[in-house]
Amino acid sequence: GNSVTQMEGPVTLSEEAFLTINCTYTATGYPSLFWYVQYPGEGLQLLLKATKADDKGSNKGFEATYRKETTSFHLEKGSVQVSDSAVYFCALSVSGTYKYIFGTGTRLKVLA
Amino acid sequence: NAGVMQNPRHLVRRRGQEARLRCSPMKGHSHVYWYRQLPEEGLKFMVYLQKENIIDESGMPKERFSAEFPKEGPSILRIQQVVRGDSAAYFCASSPERAGGPISYEQYFGPGTRLTVT
Numbered sequence: 001g002n003s004v005t006q007m008e009g010p011v012t013l014s015e016e017a018f019l020t021i022n023c024t025y026t027a028t029g030y031p032s033l034f035w036y037v038q039y040p041g042e043g044l045q046l047l048l049k050a051t052k053a054d055d056k057g058s059n060k061g062f063e064a065t066y067r068k069e070t071t072s073f074h075l076e077k078g079s080v081q082v083s084d085s086a087v088y089f090c091a092l093s094v095s096g097t098y099k100y101i102f103g104t105g106t107r108l109k110v111l112a
Numbered sequence: 113n114a115g116v117m118q119n120p121r122h123l124v125r126r127r128g129q130e131a132r133l134r135c136s137p138m139k140g141h142s143h144v145y146w147y148r149q150l151p152e153e154g155l156k157f158m159v160y161l162q163k164e165n166i167i168d169e170s171g172m173p174k175e176r177f178s179a180e181f182p183k184e185g186p187s188i189l190r191i192q193q194v195v196r197g198d199s200a201a202y203f204c205a206s207s208p209e210r211a212g213g214p215i216s217y218e219q220y221f222g223p224g225t226r227l228t229v230t
Contacts, residue, residue, distance in 0.1 A: 004154075036221070042223055042224075043118075043203060043221050043222055043223035043224045044155075044203065044221040045221070046218070046220070046221075049218065089154060089155070091154075091155075093219075098143070098145065098160055098168075098207070098219075099157045099160075099168075099171075100145075100147075100155070100157065100205075100219060101157075102147075102154035102155045102156075103154050104152070104153055104154045105152075105153075105154055
């Protein structure tokens with residue numbers, strides 16, 4: 001079946017540190033891949049997406065590359081800020097379907 | 113263009129009461145999805161609706177849960193006789209329909225309703 005696996009948190013970093021949050025997936029067909037961010041007390045916001053192999057999604061300094069050979073979509077940011085503290089969800093949508101499959105989320109805490 | 117709206121944002125119910133959660137999709141969106149997020153877990157698909165039709169309710173518990181999306185007004189997720197295990201965040205998402213093709217893969221999420229059952 002389709003599934004998403006994320007690294008467990010919490011991840012605690014100092015401001016300006018490099019961030020990587022790992023995400024791997026299992027899917028039939030050719031999924032679209034997404035990263036969503038959930039700030040405390042708020043809903044999910046789409047952070048970035050990629051719809052085919054080798055696409056790179058980017059937004060607000062975050063990047064993720066759709067790697068079909070390793071079935072991965074790792075989230076990276078070169079220099080995190082305190083305001084990036086949130087829960088990050090990796091998700092997939094299989095072509096022709098509407099059900100999003102979410103990972104369990106990774107909580108990021110950035111210290112000043 | 114206003115985003116997906118959900119209300120209430122927080123809802124407290126005693127065991128055995130009914131909970132009604134409302135979702136107004138983005139303007140021009142005709143597809144609505146409900147997801148549930150249990151504490152420390154990811155979101156799980158519950159139901160997919162179009163106007164006046166339930167397309168897929170495979171993620172809905174068999175009893176006490178129902179959903180509707182009437183011709184006029186918001187989508188409603190209704191939970192009857194709530195139990196403590198229903199405490200969760202319930203998110204609604206909406207998407208437009210691509211002209212002449214499948215629905216957009218991109219779903220836009222509302223802020224969620226946090227249900228607490230005491």
